[in-house]
Amino acid sequence: MLLPRLLTFASILGGAFAVPGNALSKRSTVSEILTDIEDAVTCGACETLLVVLQALAHLGNDDFVDVITDVCILAGVEDDDVCEGAIAREGPILAHDLRNMDVPSHTATLFCTTIFGLCNYPDVTEYTIDFPSSKPANATRPASSGETPIQIVHISDIHVDLFYEEGASYNCTKNICCRPYTAEDAPGNTSYPAGPYGSHYCDAPLALEESMYEAIQDSFPDAAFTIFTGDVVEGAVWLVNETEVTNDLNDAFNKRMPSYLNLVYGVIGNHDAAPVNSFPPAAVDTTISSQWAYDTLSSDWSQWIGSTAASTADDYGSYSVKYPEGNLRIISFNTNFYYKENFWLYEKTMETDPSGQLAWLVDELDAAETAGERVWLLGHMPMGSGDTFHDGSNYFNQIIQRYDATIAAVFYGHTHKDEFEIAYSNYSNPTADSATMMSYIAPALTPTSGNPTYRVYSVDPVTFGVLDYEVYIANMSSSTYQTKPTWEKYYSAKETYGSLLSPPVTDSAAELTPAFWHNVTALFENDDSVFQDYYGRKSRGWDVSSCTDDCKTEEICQLRAAESQYNCVDITPGISFKKAKRSSSSDSSSADKGHSCGESVIGLMFSNFESTVSSLKTAAEAKLGSSFLDTSVNSTAS
Ligand SMILES: *[C@@H]1O[C@H](CO)[C@@H](O)[C@H](O)[C@H]1NC(C)=O
Ligand SMILES: *[C@@H]1O[C@H](CO)[C@@H](O)[C@H](O)[C@H]1NC(C)=O
Ligand SMILES: *[C@@H]1O[C@H](CO)[C@@H](O)[C@H](O)[C@H]1NC(C)=O
Ligand SMILES: *[C@@H]1O[C@H](CO)[C@@H](O)[C@H](O)[C@H]1NC(C)=O
Ligand SMILES: *[C@@H]1O[C@H](CO)[C@@H](O)[C@H](O)[C@H]1NC(C)=O
Ligand SMILES: *[C@@H]1O[C@H](CO)[C@@H](O)[C@H](O)[C@H]1NC(C)=O
Ligand SMILES: *[C@@H]1O[C@H](CO)[C@@H](O)[C@H](O)[C@H]1NC(C)=O
Ligand SMILES: *[C@@H]1O[C@H](CO)[C@@H](O)[C@H](O)[C@H]1NC(C)=O
Numbered sequence: 001m002l003l004p005r006l007l008t009f010a011s012i013l014g015g016a017f018a019v020p021g022n023a024l025s026k027r028s029t030v031s032e033i034l035t036d037i038e039d040a041v042t043c044g045a046c047e048t049l050l051v052v053l054q055a056l057a058h059l060g061n062d063d064f065v066d067v068i069t070d071v072c073i074l075a076g077v078e079d080d081d082v083c084e085g086a087i088a089r090e091g092p093i094l095a096h097d098l099r100n101m102d103v104p105s106h107t108a109t110l111f112c113t114t115i116f117g118l119c120n121y122p123d124v125t126e127y128t129i130d131f132p133s134s135k136p137a138n139a140t141r142p143a144s145s146g147e148t149p150i151q152i153v154h155i156s157d158i159h160v161d162l163f164y165e166e167g168a169s170y171n172c173t174k175n176i177c178c179r180p181y182t183a184e185d186a187p188g189n190t191s192y193p194a195g196p197y198g199s200h201y202c203d204a205p206l207a208l209e210e211s212m213y214e215a216i217q218d219s220f221p222d223a224a225f226t227i228f229t230g231d232v233v234e235g236a237v238w239l240v241n242e243t244e245v246t247n248d249l250n251d252a253f254n255k256r257m258p259s260y261l262n263l264v265y266g267v268i269g270n271h272d273a274a275p276v277n278s279f280p281p282a283a284v285d286t287t288i289s290s291q292w293a294y295d296t297l298s299s300d301w302s303q304w305i306g307s308t309a310a311s312t313a314d315d316y317g318s319y320s321v322k323y324p325e326g327n328l329r330i331i332s333f334n335t336n337f338y339y340k341e342n343f344w345l346y347e348k349t350m351e352t353d354p355s356g357q358l359a360w361l362v363d364e365l366d367a368a369e370t371a372g373e374r375v376w377l378l379g380h381m382p383m384g385s386g387d388t389f390h391d392g393s394n395y396f397n398q399i400i401q402r403y404d405a406t407i408a409a410v411f412y413g414h415t416h417k418d419e420f421e422i423a424y425s426n427y428s429n430p431t432a433d434s435a436t437m438m439s440y441i442a443p444a445l446t447p448t449s450g451n452p453t454y455r456v457y458s459v460d461p462v463t464f465g466v467l468d469y470e471v472y473i474a475n476m477s478s479s480t481y482q483t484k485p486t487w488e489k490y491y492s493a494k495e496t497y498g499s500l501l502s503p504p505v506t507d508s509a510a511e512l513t514p515a516f517w518h519n520v521t522a523l524f525e526n527d528d529s530v531f532q533d534y535y536g537r538k539s540r541g542w543d544v545s546s547c548t549d550d551c552k553t554e555e556i557c558q559l560r561a562a563e564s565q566y567n568c569v570d571i572t573p574g575i576s577f578k579k580a581k582r583s584s585s586s587d588s589s590s591a592d593k594g595h596s597c598g599e600s601v602i603g604l605m606f607s608n609f610e611s612t613v614s615s616l617k618t619a620a621e622a623k624l625g626s627s628f629l630d631t632s633v634n635s636t637a638s
Helices: 001-016 021-026 030-038 045-059 061-075 078-098 106-114 208-218 242-260 293-315 354-371 391-404 492-502 514-526 528-538 549-558 601-605 607-623 626-630
Strands: 027-028 150-155 225-228 265-266 319-322 328-332 374-376 407-412 419-424 437-442 453-459 467-474 487-492 632-634
Touching: 021 626, 030 045, 030 607, 030 626, 030 632, 045 061, 045 407, 045 453, 045 607, 045 632, 061 607, 078 150, 078 601, 106 453, 106 549, 150 208, 208 242, 208 487, 208 626, 242 265, 242 293, 265 293, 265 328, 293 319, 293 354, 328 354, 354 374, 354 391, 354 626, 391 419, 391 437, 419 514, 419 549, 437 467, 467 492, 487 492, 492 514, 492 528, 514 528, 514 549, 528 549, 607 626
Parallel strands: 150 225, 225 265, 328 374, 374 407, 407 437
Antiparallel strands: 027 632, 150 453, 319 328, 419 437, 453 467, 467 487
16 A cells, blocks of 8 residues: 555645745755754754654644654653554644644744743733723722631542552553553552552542542531532543543543532533543634533533533533522633643634633623622633643733632642642732732642542632632551541641731631732742642642752742743753653652643653654654655745
């Protein structure tokens, strides 16, 4: 089948790359280009590489996937089956991007920033959000009512692996173990048998999920409701498909949660579709769709949010609904439209408002303001994180600033870490006075980044301001953990920090305001032991390292950035793709730069740019013949 492939290849390239005389000086063969850029780990080299990848993408998805899979295998960053499964899933989306991309362009630069870590972030494309009304002069956050607080539970990133097998090896060569991938990994054959309640090297078994719900039910039978900030599905991203994701979502939302929790407000996570991170905005012309995931969530959530909100959730996973027992509106939105790993967003001209979600959010918030309602805004990925596009984050931040008197707080998950983000009216001058909004980021149930956990907020029943929160953990190092996990209180925010502030904040009716949290970050700067304790709690006391110098500066910078361009995340090759292998590297020299679950295998491959470029040459020649290497394309992008 070599001949037809080459013919197709030649005819496509002939069309795409036939350029008149004056551009000829800029053209070189693929082979020359790859040799040129092998030793040049620069932004320009990356854009040039895109031209080659674009030529490959024009051959069609099959050739693209074939070659890139080989590169992945040659690069040796993952097992062969992981390369095959992952590239088969993410490859066609990347090929779609590349076929439509102009090089150079904002999109191309961004691609080289977020996927390859080789360009600096392009400046934010200015865009002013259109508001139906201006901010009322008297818009202020209401004072605490002093009435008896209610409890609201926050769970996140459960990542339940229904294929988890007790006794299977927890020490495998993949990201997620505790499955019999090989005969040696099978129960009875391995010296590393997984216990019934999970392992730090595996996603959560069903038994762990149920154990948490049982603990919540026992300890907080009167909780008003539970918020769940996304990511039901496990992390074996090279295997997940529509059947599994649908089953996972239905199992969590229709079977497990309703057995223990009375009212749950859910959020769509980046893992809650297949392929992982694949959420095409409405304007993208493609046959690959995640509508089935929206259908499933809409139907699963209707038991809690009713049919009207459920029908909105069916559009793209977002909804707005009034909490029936109080003056609170819950708005749950889809952060995947601003997520750098959602490859559908790299459109020829990038949209300012994918699927019109920001305009919808403005309408909902404006109506809430007019109605005098308080709002809790729920999302999956923190909008100030290193995973968030600077552009989308900037537009979103305009909305937060406009409605900061109506939104009581914002709630996220995704990072698996216990942390927070503060929004400021002026990020160049972050002070208690300019702090305008709190984002509460809850850690995960899945044990891959710490002890399993949930949070309980103490909330003013009138203003819905957060008065305190307590974090509960099951300590996996306990000798009885695998018999029956014990869920115990780990710490309370107000108990931990309140008395250390000046003036102290210890009144149970005092809200944990954005100014309070700003003062906590100032305390971190001034009292290193308080900061180190905070840092240890991020992973719930598991695998704790110290964080000093740049690490500490960057950590505090991230806490003070709910808009991502201010978060101090450095762009360096491979930065985005630190392998999610746990255990080993306790890197104390640099902060955890917003590691997320769901990084692309393609990004991981190119974290060693030089050798991967050389592998690309080898793989392209093996799969497509030397004629591909002899093809002439534009050699420089800018
Ligand atoms: C702000 O003023 C408007 C118009 O006078 C009034 O309807 C509204 O209740 C006031 N809001 C607050 C928070 O005081
Ligand atoms: C996994 O197995 C290797 C030997 O094959 C061993 O060196 C390593 O310590 C094990 N890791 C864990 C977490 O048990
Ligand atoms: C255990 O390993 C042996 C030898 O490789 C194999 O024959 C057997 O099927 C394995 N057991 C399981 C449960 O896979
Ligand atoms: C989907 O994944 C499941 C579990 O890995 C597998 O059993 C099934 O065959 C897959 N279905 C399709 C259509 O690939
Ligand atoms: C933001 O703060 C900086 C530093 O204090 C100041 O120079 C600038 O004028 C402020 N911007 C606004 C809009 O207040
Ligand atoms: C924050 O600290 C300042 C002093 O630096 C203090 O005036 C202010 O009251 C504190 N705010 C809160 C909410 O604790
Ligand atoms: C978990 O238990 C181990 C063993 O008892 C103990 O050393 C560790 O401090 C505990 N961790 C936390 C966070 O309580
Ligand atoms: C190659 O470069 C020329 C001149 O800059 C440009 O007009 C042409 O569109 C480029 N071709 C491709 C396929 O990028």
